[in-house]
Amino acid sequence: MTRYLIPLVIFGVLVVFLAIGLGRDPHEVPSPLINKAAPAFKLPQLKDPSKSFSAEEMRGRVWLLNVWASWCISCRDEHPLLIEYARGGAVPIYGLNYKDKPEDALAWLGELGDPYVLSVSDLDGRIGIDYGVYGAPETYLIDQQGVIRFKQIGPVTPDVWTKSILPLAQELNRQGSTR
Amino acid sequence: MINSLRYLSVFRVSAVVFSNGHRSNPGDADEAEGGLFKILLSVVLICSAAIVVSAQLRRPVSNDPPDPAVEQRLAKLSQELRCLVCQNETLADSRADLAEDLRDEIRTQIRAGKSDQEIIGFLTQRYGDFILYRPPVRPKTYLLWFGPFVLLLAGLALLFRYVKRRRDMIEEQPLSKADRAQVEKLLSSASRKEIV
Numbered sequence: 001m002t003r004y005l006i007p008l009v010i011f012g013v014l015v016v017f018l019a020i021g022l023g024r025d026p027h028e029v030p031s032p033l034i035n036k037a038a039p040a041f042k043l044p045q046l047k048d049p050s051k052s053f054s055a056e057e058m059r060g061r062v063w064l065l066n067v068w069a070s071w072c073i074s075c076r077d078e079h080p081l082l083i084e085y086a087r088g089g090a091v092p093i094y095g096l097n098y099k100d101k102p103e104d105a106l107a108w109l110g111e112l113g114d115p116y117v118l119s120v121s122d123l124d125g126r127i128g129i130d131y132g133v134y135g136a137p138e139t140y141l142i143d144q145q146g147v148i149r150f151k152q153i154g155p156v157t158p159d160v161w162t163k164s165i166l167p168l169a170q171e172l173n174r175q176g177s178t179r
Numbered sequence: 180m181i182n183s184l185r186y187l188s189v190f191r192v193s194a195v196v197f198s199n200g201h202r203s204n205p206g207d208a209d210e211a212e213g214g215l216f217k218i219l220l221s222v223v224l225i226c227s228a229a230i231v232v233s234a235q236l237r238r239p240v241s242n243d244p245p246d247p248a249v250e251q252r253l254a255k256l257s258q259e260l261r262c263l264v265c266q267n268e269t270l271a272d273s274r275a276d277l278a279e280d281l282r283d284e285i286r287t288q289i290r291a292g293k294s295d296q297e298i299i300g301f302l303t304q305r306y307g308d309f310i311l312y313r314p315p316v317r318p319k320t321y322l323l324w325f326g327p328f329v330l331l332l333a334g335l336a337l338l339f340r341y342v343k344r345r346r347d348m349i350e351e352q353p354l355s356k357a358d359r360a361q362v363e364k365l366l367s368s369a370s371r372k373e374i375v
Contacts, residue, residue, distance in 0.1 A: 026266060027266070029263060029306065029309045030307060030309075031307065032303065032304060032307040032308075033305070099276070124280075125280050126284075128280075129280065129284055129305060132305040132306045132307070134264055134277055134306065135263075135277075
């Protein structure tokens with residue numbers, strides 16, 4: 001009996017391991033920045049490059065930083081959702097326009113609408129490197145203390161929004177208001 | 180993408196030069212020579228523009244000439260690093276935009292006198308251990324590093340057990356007297372039947 005049982009058990013363990021492996025998206029590399037301070041930046045605003053915006057200014061607020069670009073195809077998929085969520089007003093969304101031409105970016109916003117409180121231009125992608133960006137879109141949820149609490153790699157989906165981002169943002173806001 | 184746009188604009192300029200050259204009166208020999216000159220001129224212009232563009236394409240961030248020592252260190256270091264966009268390529272081999280940016284970043288850090296350890300630290304801080312082709316040995320990666328050896332040992336143990344059991348099976352066991360008697364009885368009765 002054990003003659004057949006042992007290979008069967010080994011086979012079962014293998015199947016479980018392979019099934020877990022197949023279910024994972026190899027392109028989702030877990031970010032080491034979760035629960036670490038969001039890297040500081042001070043970048044020109046997309047709509048008015050003479051003004052700058054820094055992550056520091058968001059201290060005390062829960063906010064989303066969405067990395068996007070006009071050349072990014074998935075960003076286009078994600079865009080209507082962002083507009084809807086921005087209208088919902090649960091969390092302010094700020095854009096990091098990553099390695100894009102400002103004129104293309106502005107045209108894109110003009111065509112599809114602008115969900116962002118404001119966007120900043122990361123022309124050479126240097127701030128992207130600090131945030132560990134390796135493919136737009138990416139979205140970071142940052143808390144009152146400037147700590148990254150969640151990172152979505154790839155477009156935000158309704159599932160991710162309702163199950164992860166929104167509950168976490170509400171929780172953080174609740175904690176913040178009682179403090 | 181921006182680079183390819185730059186290329187396009189170069190072609191547009193050259194197309195204008197060409198068309199000007201051709202527009203001069205056909206049939207007139209002097210003019211034709213002038214046309215030829217213009218074409219030559221435009222070829223020279225295109226070539227020089229292409230050189231300018233290719234110089235921009237290679238774009239080391241600073242304008243210093245490439246330093247062989249820096250490039251050598253960069254090459255060695257980037258062999259050890261993974262490109263996150265095309266995940267089975269090293270940072271050295273990848274032509275992804277991000278790989279190019281990261282190589283530039285490493286280049287500037289080497290120039291700034293950072294050690295290899297510092298640079299690797301900088302990258303893992305942002306992208307995690309995944310950027311390393313050689314994952315560090317730590318409790319989380321024990322299975323990865325030592326799993327194969329554990330499997331090898333387990334396989335060897337199974338093999339030895341199997342071989343030993345087989346040896347026990349083939350080893351000759353002397354027949355007991357009772358067994359021998361039974362065998363002979365059976366054999367003799369079988370041979371009798373065959374004869375009959």
